Amino acid sequence: MSKNGLNGKSGRLDVRKTYKMLIGGAFVRSESGRALDVEAPGGKWLGHVCRASRKDFRNAVVAARKAAAGWASTTAYLKGQILYRAAEMMEGRSSSLCEVLQSVGHSSAAAKSEVSQSIDLLVYYAGWADKYLQIFGSVNPVSSPYFNFSVTEPMGVVAYVAGEKRPLLDLVSGIAPIVVSGNSVITLSTGRSAVAAMELGEVLATSDIPHGVINLLCGLREELVGQMSSHMDVNALVVQGGDEKEHAASREACALNLKRYFLKSQGSNCDEDPYRIMDTVEIKTTWHPVGG
């Protein structure tokens, strides 16, 4: 790019990308107007991403809460279809996802592999949508004339702090098991993995996932995790990475509204795991009288 913003070869004006967050289906900048610099591993400047404020997080909670009831009552079959559709959209944009991963330091092969793993993982969890209840629900033996059964229910609004090691895959492996059961989610991506998250936002916005079900923020972990832990309208917090001090503080703050706190391990061997769906569902047991 030349100094005057014109591309030397074509003479066209450069049309550069603004990475925006996804809140309630809308692409927004931080309400605070702040931004962070993102650099490639070599130190090359990549661009700016938003630095979400605590107010942005609260706005996202409002959007997520608004979407939660509708998403929870969507039939399991349809949820599966919608997630599968999102995977289709990712597939269609896999080349730009690969480009973004390469820009933050992945080799071409690593980028390709991470994108296909992410898509496959979404398809994997889409498949569980109408199956996990059969596995995790139960009919319980009781010694009285009751039909006693336990079913799962989504918790509501879940916050997820994604690790930075696998910018796209860590995000998808967190989001998919959370939303498949009917939760809505607010994710936080930090560091240079934020650009991958914002790219994913553009994919999700064109899928059939209802607005507000998936909200993507990027910013500073130390600034936002406290608020994510203490907010009374968040039902669960799932985190990757972070140090012990952060974990201890989060656990304490989560106790305020008995928020579930879950430390998610970072590794490919545990990405495909239906038990991850269990991390963010409640079990409801019903005693139903039977004649006799």
Added chain:
Amino acid sequence: MSPSTVTLNKLNLQAHPVDEVGIRERVARLATRSIKKASKVEGLKLALSMVDLTTLEGADTPGKVRQLCTKAIHLHSGRKDLPMVAAVCVYPTMVRIARKALEGTPIQVAAVATAFPSGMNPLAVKLEDTRYAVAEGAHEIDMVISRGDFLRGDYGRVADEIVQVKEACGKAHLKVILETGELGTLDRVRLASDIAMQSGADFIKTSTGKIQPAATPEVVLVMLLAISDFYRKTGKKIGMKPAGGIANAKAALNLLIMVREVLGPAWLTPSLFRIGASKLPNDMLMQLEKERTGVYQGPDYYSND
């Protein structure tokens, strides 16, 4: 002369063209004020003390009204520093139930009358509606103007109805609902405000809550300016009640700012300013709890009525 002409001749209706652009700009500037910390807490408590806690559903039951009255008295459990709301606003058939539930408290019972919300009934029916509500024990009557008559230019009839309803109210305070969402322009809002005030309204109120848009800041500002002019001419203080669509604490605080700016501190009292709302108190309570605990709140921990 028909009765409506008599009333019309007594009115002093001057054209007050409203500068819509100016109103919008002033509203936008007032909304940029940010109130934080201790002032926010005081502001929210003041706003809570001005709330007309409202339930106006076809599905209202005595149980629902009693529940609402309990909430009017105890806004949030565990907090003794909160005021009670100013009034409970219900349909006429629920007045007696609300009066009983609120016995011994200073909370007023307001009843909507005059064929609320459309007002599309003969005057005799409207007056009977009003008398019934007052007989049941309503301290305040919220009447609707006949928007149809107003829009076809029969201002005399509109004024006449207000005069007669005021008579039927006896000692009860009269709030006149303009239903600004159906009036169309700010000029008409101003004219309707003038008619209502000159015909004996104690309060003018924006909306029924059944029509959108309702209490937009622009409409509220125009009505406040009308009240201000009326006060300067006659020395009479008319109250203001925005109602409908005021969903969050910030909007409520902005209303207080507007009242303070346009009418001065004398109007910042429940006897001259009310906010009609059903869901609004919970958002204000959440903000107050946030200030107390430092933690952002969720609606799960607040009663629905």
